[in-house]
Amino acid sequence: xxxxxxxxxxxxxxxxxxxxxxxxxxxxxxxxxxxxxxxxxxxxxxxxxxxxxxxxxxxxxxxxxxxxxxxxxxxxxxxxxxxxxxxxxxxxxxxxxxxxxxxxxxxxxxxxxxxxxxxxxxxxxxxxxxxxxxxxxxxxxxxxxxxxxxxxxxxxxxxxxxxxxxxxxxxxxxxxxxxxxxxxxxxxxxxxxxxxxxxxxxxxxxxxxxxxxxxxxxxxxxxxxxxxxxxxxxxxxxxxxxxxxxxxxxxxxxxxxxxxxxxxxxxxxxxxxxxxxxxxxxxxxxxxxxxxxxxxxxxxxxxxxxxxxxxxxxxxxxxxxxxxxxxxxxxxxxxxxxxxxxxxxxxxxxxxxxxxxxxxxxxxxxxxxxxxxxxxxxxxxxxxxxxxxxxxxxxxxxxxxxxxxxxxxxxxxxxx
Amino acid sequence: xxxxxxxxxxxxxxxxxxxxxxxxxxxxxxxxxxxxxxxxxxxxxxxxxxxxxxxxxxxxxxxxxxxxxxxxxxxxxxxxxxxxxxxxxxxxxxxxxxxxxxxxxxxxxxxxxxxxxxxxxxxxxxxxxxxxxxxxxxxxxxxxxxxxxxxxxxxxxxxxxxxxxxxxxxxxxxxxxxxxxxxxxxxxxxxxxxxxxxxxxxxxxxxxxxxxxxxxxxxxxxxxxxxxxxxxxxxxxxxxxxxxxxxxxxxxxxxxxxxxxxxxxxxxxxxxxxxxxxxxxxxxxxxxxxxxxxxxxxxxxxxxxxx
Numbered sequence: 001x002x003x004x005x006x007x008x009x010x011x012x013x014x015x016x017x018x019x020x021x022x023x024x025x026x027x028x029x030x031x032x033x034x035x036x037x038x039x040x041x042x043x044x045x046x047x048x049x050x051x052x053x054x055x056x057x058x059x060x061x062x063x064x065x066x067x068x069x070x071x072x073x074x075x076x077x078x079x080x081x082x083x084x085x086x087x088x089x090x091x092x093x094x095x096x097x098x099x100x101x102x103x104x105x106x107x108x109x110x111x112x113x114x115x116x117x118x119x120x121x122x123x124x125x126x127x128x129x130x131x132x133x134x135x136x137x138x139x140x141x142x143x144x145x146x147x148x149x150x151x152x153x154x155x156x157x158x159x160x161x162x163x164x165x166x167x168x169x170x171x172x173x174x175x176x177x178x179x180x181x182x183x184x185x186x187x188x189x190x191x192x193x194x195x196x197x198x199x200x201x202x203x204x205x206x207x208x209x210x211x212x213x214x215x216x217x218x219x220x221x222x223x224x225x226x227x228x229x230x231x232x233x234x235x236x237x238x239x240x241x242x243x244x245x246x247x248x249x250x251x252x253x254x255x256x257x258x259x260x261x262x263x264x265x266x267x268x269x270x271x272x273x274x275x276x277x278x279x280x281x282x283x284x285x286x287x288x289x290x291x292x293x294x295x296x297x298x299x300x301x302x303x304x305x306x307x308x309x310x311x312x313x314x315x316x317x318x319x320x321x322x323x324x325x326x327x328x329x330x331x332x333x334x335x336x337x338x339x340x341x342x343x344x345x346x347x348x349x350x351x352x353x354x355x356x357x358x359x360x361x362x363x364x365x366x367x368x369x370x371x372x373x374x375x376x377x378x379x380x381x382x383x384x385x386x387x388x389x390x391x392x393x394x395x396x397x398x399x400x401x402x403x404x405x406x407x408x409x410x411x412x413x414x415x416x
Numbered sequence: 417x418x419x420x421x422x423x424x425x426x427x428x429x430x431x432x433x434x435x436x437x438x439x440x441x442x443x444x445x446x447x448x449x450x451x452x453x454x455x456x457x458x459x460x461x462x463x464x465x466x467x468x469x470x471x472x473x474x475x476x477x478x479x480x481x482x483x484x485x486x487x488x489x490x491x492x493x494x495x496x497x498x499x500x501x502x503x504x505x506x507x508x509x510x511x512x513x514x515x516x517x518x519x520x521x522x523x524x525x526x527x528x529x530x531x532x533x534x535x536x537x538x539x540x541x542x543x544x545x546x547x548x549x550x551x552x553x554x555x556x557x558x559x560x561x562x563x564x565x566x567x568x569x570x571x572x573x574x575x576x577x578x579x580x581x582x583x584x585x586x587x588x589x590x591x592x593x594x595x596x597x598x599x600x601x602x603x604x605x606x607x608x609x610x611x612x613x614x615x616x617x618x619x620x621x622x623x624x625x626x627x628x629x630x631x632x633x634x635x636x637x638x639x640x641x642x643x644x645x646x647x648x649x650x651x652x653x654x655x656x657x658x659x660x661x662x663x664x665x666x667x668x669x670x671x672x673x674x675x676x677x678x679x680x681x682x683x684x685x686x687x688x689x690x691x692x693x694x695x696x697x698x699x700x701x702x703x704x705x706x707x708x709x710x711x712x713x714x715x716x717x718x719x720x721x722x723x
Contacts, residue, residue: 072582079506079579080499082567110700112708143565143580143588155545155562161682162568163544164689202704210696214689221685225542225572228672240685374672376499 001042001404004034005268012269014407015414016189029187032404052393059390062383066140074383080372083141085380085388088367090137092219093360094130095169096243099216099251101127101176102208103288109205116284118277121183121408122262123255125399128176130254131169133395140391161221168215175204175211186412187405217244223366231370233312233321238303245299248292249332250359252285256352258399262409269403271410279345286348289355290336297329317373324365328358449677450653451535455554456601457623457655458610459630460528462667463640464617467494467513467526474612475511475530478596482508502668505530506579510593511609516667525660527667528618530609531556531577531593532647533655538678539569539578547590553602554623554655555595563589574651574673595655623655630659652677 005011010018013033017023024033031039043049066074075084104123107113139145151157151166178197185194197204220243223230236242259278262270270278304310312318335351338344369377403409473488475481486493494515496503502514511530518525533556540548540556547563550556565588570578578592596607605611606620619626630645646664647657650673658669665671674681 066585068585070583070585070588071580075582077580077582079504079570080501080576082570082580106700110704110707112704143567144563145565147562147564150562150564151544155547157544157546159686160542160544160568161685162542162566166544202701206697206700206704209700210692213692213696217685217688221682222568222571224681224685225538225568225678226574227674227678227681228574228670229571237681237684240688374670375501378499 001032002268004038004042008033012410013405014271014410014412017414026188029405052397055386055390055393059386059393062387063140063390065383066387071141071143074387075381076378076384078378080375081368081378083367083371084378085368085384086137086141088364089360089388090141090391091134092363092367094134094137095219096216096247096250096359096363097254097356098127098130098134099212099247100124100130100255101179101251102205102212103248103251104255105179105205105208107288109201110209115277116281118274119255119259119281119285121180122258122403123251124176124179125183125402125406125408126254126258127251128173128180129395129399129402131173131176133391133398135169135173136391136394137388140387161218161225165215165218165222168211168218172208172211172215175207178204179208183406183408186407186414189414212247213244216247217241219243226371229372229374230366231312231317231321231373232307232309233304233317234366234370236303236307238299238306242296242299242303245292245296246359246362249289249296249355252289252292253332253352253355253359256282256285256289256349257356260349260352262403266400266403266409269409273411274409282345282348282352283339283343286336286339286351289352290333290340293329293333293336293355297325297333300325300329317370320365320369324358324361327354328361332358449536451623451655452550452552452554453624454552455535455623455655456595456620457533457554457626457657458607459619459621459626460656460658461617461619461633462525462527462658462660464615465513465526465528466615466617467491467515467524468614469493469513470612470614471528471609471618472509472511472513474608475593476509478599478608479510481510484508504579505577505592507581507583507591510591514668518662518666521662525662525667527658527660527669528609529575529577529668530656531595532575532651532657533593533595534651534677535653535655536651536677536679538572538574538651541677541679541682542568542572544568551597551601553595553597555597555601557594557597558590558592560587560589565589572678574670574678623653623657626657630657633659649675652680 001012011033013024013029018033034042062074071077078084100123104116104120108116108120139148142148147154151163152170157163179201182194182197185191185197217240220239220241223235224237224239227235259282263275263278267275304313313322332351332355335347335354339346339348339351368380372378469488469491476484476488493503503509503512505512511528513526513528516525516527533550533554535550537548537550537556540550544566545562545564547559548556548569549559565580567580567590569590570576570580578590581588581591595601596605600607610618610620619629621629627645627648630648634641634643634645641659641661642663644664645657645659646669647654652675658664660667660669663671
């Protein structure tokens with residue numbers, strides 16, 4: 001794509017019309033202003049796409065196998081570990097990493113920090129896609145995915161935590177679609193829709209905060225159903241606060257990660273405003289993330305103290321728990337502090353990557369490693385791993401498809 | 417049936433997510449349910465069980481489960497280990513008997529396991545589609561027609577009882593003991609396994625009566641039993657209860673199962689939900705006004721970069 005952008009002055013598309021005043025057709029917008037031949041040429045030139053094709057060649061048939069012959073054919077069909085990687089990674093990992101939408105929405109729209117505007121849309125999109133694919137993972141994992149709407153209208157169990165998760169994720173997904181829609185409306189040129197969404201944006205943002213507080217917490221509260229199964233260090237009555245609190249640095253760090261990829265591998269698509277501000281904003285995000293990480297560390301300390309679990313820290317499990325905190329919380333905290341002190345976006349990016357890893361590490365530990373700690377640990381089936389990666393690759397191409405086209409990393413030049 | 421009334425009532429009250437969460441609040445503050453007064457139960461006396469597996473065979477026949485890999489008179493199943501664990505109930509076995517070799521005891525002990533039919537079942541309270549019902553007769557039954565297959569009940573059950581029919585792609589479901597509710601308990605008859613037991617290791621009766629019998633056995637046979645009825649308080653009380661001559665962890669019954677309903681551990685969160693719903697909108701709208709007042713409303717002009 002870089003090559004074509006250099007050769008063709010009209011590219012990339014940033015407006016409804018090209019330089020001669022001829023409107024772009026929708027087909028041209030979808031093909032990034034290239035001819036089909038050129039489009040496929042750039043597609044196959046990209047080595048990332050060859051990797052994706054390889055993953056799909058193995059993963060798509062396995063997905064088909066899962067739906068045709070049952071979950072038991074691609075997982076260990078474990079009754080002791082009813083939740084495996086699909087939920088441990090896909091739901092419990094993707095959702096905190098998608099807290100970016102409500103965090104940046106709040107910062108810009110509610111607190112009026114319009115200096116964060118250049119990455120607001122990236123954060124909203126990151127949130128929307130993260131949630132959407134958490135639901136996709138859920139559809140892979142549910143025994144009867146075609147009944148996913150049952151808790152909404154067919155049979156209600158309102159006293160269950162998962163009921164709250166279902167309702168809130170569904171509602172929040174709608175809120176996020178509305179929040180991201182202005183970018184889509186600009187791109188297709190439907191301005192009425194955009195103005196309407198702008199008029200209710202504050203309401204959407206506040207709804208986002210409420211729904212996020214509750215369902216991020218609810219994902220933690222799900223594990224309080226298993227007080228005798230999960231290692232006490234990973235389980236406490238504080239779990240919902242810990243899950244909510246850690247989702248904040250998770251979401252912010254995910255924006256750092258996404259903007260790093262955009263800045264380095266999608267430079268042609270970014271406008272000057274984005275590129276000029278991204279370093280500064282990364283440091284701003286790092287600052288926010290470090291406050292939240294510190295609060296999280298403090299809450300972890302309180303939860304150990306509250307349940308008087310100090311003795312566990314001396315066991316092997318305790319060492320592993322401390323390892324998780326050092327890697328996932330303390331190390332990124334150091335990077336973020338140094339980044340803010342030295343005004344170094346590079347250090348902030350390292351911290352962001354480590355935080356994302358640390359949150360995934362924590363969620364997988366809670367859902368899989370520390371679960372059934374008195375029985376045995378289960379290694380997921382290789383097909384389960386491949387399907388998890390396949391869905392993640394679908395997430396990746398969807399993300400990239402949108403970033404290439406909609407005004408997320410750049411400002412729409414045309415009428416808006 | 418009372419459950420239908422409650423469900424209808426809740427459905428009526430449910431308009432959107434907000435109303436749904438008020439439902440949570442009601443449950444969060446509800447007092448602990450101590451079980452239906454006339455609920456039935458079974459007392460399992462481990463000192464009487466000889467490990468003949470008649471109960472397993474009877475269950476298989478009554479519930480129409482698939483034929484077993486090994487016949488029910490094959491006792492090599494007692495040596496089977498999966499991931500170092502003895503057998504557990506699964507999609508083909510609603511009940512299993514395991515053998516436990518106790519150091520210092522000249523004979524092994526056998527322990528039957530099936531759904532314990534809790535007074536306040538964790539599977540029921542964790543289910544977001546109300547697929548489970550605790551009947552006044554004491555059974556915890558399951559409705560496969562509304563189940564989505566999320567398997568939260570398997571996470572929540574402290575006894576590792578519900579199993580999932582992973583082998584089916586179109587009709588997967590939870591498989592677990594239902595106390596022979598449809599065919600027997602509803603008509604006041606004991607479940608098939610109890611009727612099949614040649615040793616009278618299983619005693620069927622009202623739960624309150626069984627507790628009396630259990631205490632009597634402990635009292636009248638000094639030294640024979642440990643002074644604990646497993647299931648009297650475990651997980652808030654269960655319809656199936658156990659007597660043993662050795663500590664319960666030696667016969668594979670987890671002593672860490674809390675002595676209160678599992679739901680109590682979730683109430684901290686459930687109680688907080690209405691607070692967030694009620695307070696957050698005003699709080700954050702207030703923050704917005706405070707944060708943006710100087711600019712005169714929320715205009716979209718660029719501010720100077722901070723720091």
